[in-house]
Amino acid sequence: MDKIKQNIDISIADLNAIARIGYWQLDTSSDTYLLDDISCEITQLPNGTTLSTKEKPPFCPTGNKWAVIQETLAKAIEQKSSFNHEVELFLSDGNSIWVLLIGKGNYDEGGNCVNVSGMVQDITIRKNSEIELFKKNEILNYTENKASLGHWKWDLKSNVITCSRNISRIIGSPDGEKITIEILTEGIHPGDKKQVQDHLKNSVESKTFTPLLHRYILEDGTERIIQVLGEPLFNKAEELTGFMCSSQDITAKKRFEDELFEKNKLFLTAQQKAHFGYWLWNLTTDLFSCSENMADALGFERNVEFTMSDLLKDIPQENQKDILDTLNKTIETKSFVEFTHPIYMHGELRHIKVTGEVYTDLEGNILTILGISQDITDQKNFENELISKNQLLGFAEQITKIGNWQWDLNTNKIKWSTNLYRIFEREDNLPIVFDIYYSYIHPEDRERVSAIIDTILESKDFERVIHRILLENGKIKTVELLAMAIRDQYGNAIEMLGTLQDVSEQRAEEMKFKGLLESAPNATLILDEGNIIQMINKQAERLFKYTPEELVGSNIDLLIPSRFDEKRAPLREAFYANPTVKTYDMGAGLHMLNKDGKEIPVQVTLGPLQIEGGLLLSVVIRDITEEKLHQENIIKAKEDLETLTQELTTQNHQLADFTQITSHNLRAPVSNLNSLLDIYKMMDNEEDQKELFKKFEIVIAHLTLTLNTLIEALTAKNHTSLERSEVSFGATLTKTKEIFTAEISNSKAIIKSNFAKVDSIRYHKIYLESIFQNLIGNALKYKSRERVPELEISSKIDNGKTILSFKDNGLGIDLEKHGHKIFGLNKVFHNHPEAKGIGLFMTKTQIEAMGGKITVSSKVDEGTTFNIHFI
Amino acid sequence: MQHPFHLCIVDDDDIYRFTIIQSAKFSKIEHITSVFPNGEEAINFIKENQDTPDALPNLILLDIDMPIMDGFQFLKTYKEIEAKISKKIAIYMVSSSVDPEDIERAKSYTAVIDYLSKPLKSDKLKAIIEKTLEG
Structure with missing residues (x-):
């Protein structure tokens, strides 16, 4: 028996070793633990180790874990209850293990604990599983939380609901607590509560649970949308015991759907805008479906399937075969072959481009073909336009x-x-x-x-x-x-x-132009509208002494003295207002400046040159220095000629006078002499001859006087630079009066004089005396018999020149008859015995010899006025 | 009864007048002579006798250069009254002027038969008188 018992003990010990269960005993009197070998092995302590309650063992190196164990144990002893404690130990090899400590006190009669015996088991594996599970649960909860998902189980028998932590959290009941259906549905949106309750009722009746949507109001007042899915639960007797349901917050999803819906609408709009629609060809049924806008475009009812021939009905006959061929090719190659086709839409020919996608099953059989048809008419038009534009550009190029x-x-x-x-x-x-x-x-x-x-x-x-x-x-x-x-x-x-x-x-034109420009005989500048020199020719280089490089790009102002600016501005304006070829004579000589600063007299011709870029201006410049010189010479020559002509005219007058003198005043006495001589020859009577000689004497005397007068006159004419001195009019008049004392007193003539304005003149004294004597003498000689002679002699200054007047009230001269010969030699106008016709001739000769002139005004029987204009 | 030839001298030069009168005497042609020292006196005489042909001269020797009224002025006036004059008068311009202008101007008057340069010699005068007499 002992043997058996011993064997059993050994067996137990073996099993314990396998199950890793160790035994220990606490001696309360000594506060020491005795550990068996397995306990020592588990805790990795040497066999036979004893531990003290007061000292931390090696497996509880830190914290108060050992103390907590002792306290728990003490408590169990005191309550005489068993001790069951799971604890994690840290071993000397660095690993940690979970152990289960079980202990029970042994008491004496007095109820005092004498010792505690217990066991220790390594539960690390189980503990790890537990921890894993816990973690999994946590993760599930977390996931539920994240997915806004919760589970609940409705037991119809007890009519209670067990719900997951997430549901509990949402409805605000403690975790793990069973709740009633009322509590579960408490937070449902009032508008949906009735519907939910009916749904649950129906579910029970129909023993099915169809998906349900309801709104739920959270504690914070926010509204969520909850989707409930459920499965009925049956027992073995096929009786309905309850439902297993999940509630998910699909607010976000719903919103997403709404968004999707919106997006879809946008997509539709986009389809319409971009003129594209899609169609799906189900090869299994050989029917087509298409997007709404495409249906609209093709005039099909929306969401109704149609056949290939329907699809092709508006496509021109000649294109249909191509389309079918292409589609066949798509089917053959199992990849969409793009194509375009024309189509009549609402009577208008449009161009459609078709792209697409082929969907096959796993075996590679075609299920559907998705086609996207896009109206590219406008694009096509653009393209055509682009092509024609390109052609135009090419053409233009x-x-x-x-x-x-x-x-x-x-x-x-x-x-x-x-x-x-x-x-x-x-x-x-x-x-x-x-x-x-x-x-x-x-x-x-x-x-x-x-x-x-x-x-x-x-x-x-x-x-x-x-x-x-x-x-x-x-x-x-x-x-x-x-x-x-x-x-x-x-x-x-x-x-x-x-x-x-x-x-x-x-370039050739330009060269030609340049050539023309070069061959132009005059200096030429080409200006743009801004007066900037664009081109010059050789002549211009020569004239202005600038190189083309210096001038081209410069303003024309460089070449024109600034004093012409004012004159040029209106001319320039006028030119641009009416651009025609014009020669501009800038009046008092336009001059231009050469590089040396020398002014050149020029004549400028402006010509407009219409070119593509605007108006060019050709400025042709003629150097008129030479011309100017010639012109000046000509002007001078002309002036000289005029002077000469005047002199010649004067001389002509004198010559005419001389001709007159020779013909009348010399030829007349000479012819008389001839006639007398002729008569003399024929005369035989001595008495008559004596008489005739008297005639000869008269003629000869006359001739002598005439000749003397002539000589005097010629002398005067030939000595134009006669000696001049300041001669007084008053003094001369006084002297003249003395000479004519007898005549004046006889005729009782009144001679008045006024020399207040001017009383003297630089003149040849003898001539002035002669002029006074002749004019006063005439006045006295040709006095009116009816009137007492009155003479007024006065002087004045007119235009800076001295004028001397002799006015009488005598017989006067008929100037109409005699005006032309009044100052002639031997001219007499009165049948006056003393008229000899010498005085006025000499007076005029003398005045003209001094550079002046004499004029006369007269009226018969009223008087005569002689004016002497001195120079 | 036959009126003697009437020679009229219009000239301011008394020597010239003397020589003409003398020359006319030498011509032995019966004549009477009237003398005027300027055109004015001569034209006045003609005007006075324009209706009396016997009083008017047969021949006028007219000078150009004279005071009061010269030969041309005389001719101008004469032209105005010529139609009224009952007798045809032969007028000769006799002047010392050799100016062609004067000669031309003188000949422009139809009344002027010729222009003669001074001196007018006796035989020339005789020829003129004879020519005039012949009509």
Whole structure:
């Protein structure tokens, strides 16, 4: 028996070792624990170790865990209850284990605890599972929380509901507490409560649970939307025991759906706007469905399936086959082949582009084909327009012989427009790199063009250069290259683009023009509207002594003295108002300035040159220095001639006078002499001859007087620079009166004088006396018999010249009859015995010899006035 | 009865007048002579006798250069009254002027038969008188 018992003990010990259960005993009197080997093994202590209640064992190195164990144990002893405690221990190898401590006190008769025996079991594995589960639960709760999901179980028998923590939390009941259906539904939106209660009732009756939506008001007043899904629960007897349900807060989802709905609406709008719709071809049924807008567009009822022939009904017959072929191809290749087709929509031909997607099952059989049809009519129109615009551009480029290019500096590739190929007479679309272009540049121009390109690359954004290109066939063209650089953010040129125009013709025209300009005989400047010199010719260089470089680009003002500014402004305005060729004579001589600052008299002709860019002005300048000189000479010669003519006229008058004198005053006595001589010869009577000699004497005396007078007159004429002295009119008059004392007293003549204005003159004294004697003598001689002679002699200054007047009241002279010969020699106008016709002749001769003149005014029987105008 | 030839001298030069009168005497042609020192006196005489042909001269020797009224002025006035004059009078311009203008001007008057330069010699005068007499 003992043997058996011992065997059993051994077996138990073995089992214990396998189950890792150790035994221990607390001796309360010594407060020490005795541990068996397994306990020691579990706690990784040496066999036979004893532990003190007061000292922390190695497996409870920190905190008050050991103390808590002792307290719990003490409590159990005191209450005489069993001790059951799970605790985590930290082992010396660094691992931690969970152990179950079970103990029970042994009491003496007095009820005092003598010892405690107990066991220790390693429950780490179980504990870990537990912890895992707990964690899982936590995660579930968390997940429920996150997913706003909760579970609840409705037991119909007890009519109570067990709910998950999340539900509890939401409805505000303690975790794990069973609740009634009333509590569960308490928070439901009043508007939905009735519906929910009916639903639950129906569920019970129908033993099914259909999904349910209701609103729920949270504690904070926010409204949520809850979706409830449920499953009925049956017992083995197939009787309904309750429902297992989940409630999910789908507010966000709902909102998402709403949003989706909105988005869908937007999508529809977008479909309409972008003129596209989609259709689905179900190959299984061979029917089509389509989006609403497409249905609308095609005139189908919405959401109704239709056939292929329906789909094709508005498509022109000739295009239908192509569409079917294409669709077949899509089916064959199982990938959508895009196509476009025309269609009549509301009677209008539109263009539709169709793209799509093929959906297959896992075996690769086509289930559906999704097609997206887009109305691209407008796009097509744009495209067509673009194409025609491009053609126009190409045409324009061709006409203007201009092309454009784009040079990618990274790849060195150059894109040329078609016309550039044409200009370079190069096959279209052959790739171009810079070197190809460069090779075309005329060798003489290469350096220049390179320099320009370098400039653009380095700094300038825009440049133009005219250069020649040498084509493969030897033809030379002149082109104008316009280039512009595109830069990256660091300022490095990354691309260059521009145009190139064949300006050969313009160049030729320009050369022609330049040639014409050069061959022009006069200096010519070409100005733009801003008066900036654009071009000059050789003559202009020569005239102004500037080089073309100095003048071109300068304002014309450089060449015109500023004093002409005022005069030029209105002329310029007038010219631009009516631009026609005009020669401008700027009155008192327009002058222009050359480089040396020398003024050149010029005549300017302005001519308008209408060009594409506006109005150019050709300024033709004629140097009229020589002309001016000639003109001045001519004017001088003319003046000289006038003077000479005047002199000659004077001399002519004198000559005429002389002719008159010779014919009348000399020829007359001479002819008389001849006649007398003739008579003398025929006369035989001596007495008569004596008589005749008297006649001879008279004639000879007359002739002598005439000759003497003439000699005197000629002397006067030939001595125009006679000695002058200051002679007084008053004194001269006094002297004259003395000479005529007898005549004056006999005739009782009254002689008045007034020399207050001027009393003297620088004159030849004898002449002045002679003039006074002749005029006063005449006045006295030709007095009226009816009147007492009255004479008024006065002087005045007119225009700075002295005038002396002799006015009488005598017989007067009929000037109409005798005016022309009043001052002639030997002219007498009165049948007066003393008239000899010498006085006035001599007076006039003397006055004219001194540079003055004499005029007369007279009326018969009233009187005569002689005016002497001195110089 | 036959009236003697009437010679009229219009000239302010008394020597000239003397020589003409003398020359006329030498012509042995019966004549009477009237003398006027200027045109005015001569024209006045003609006007006074325009209706009396016997009082009017057959021949007038007219000078150009005279005081009061010269030869041309005389001719101008004479032209005005010519139609009223009952007798045809031969007028010769006799002047010392050799100015062609004067000669031209003188000949422009139809009344003037000729222009003669001074001096007028005796035989020339005789020829004129004879020519006039012949009509």
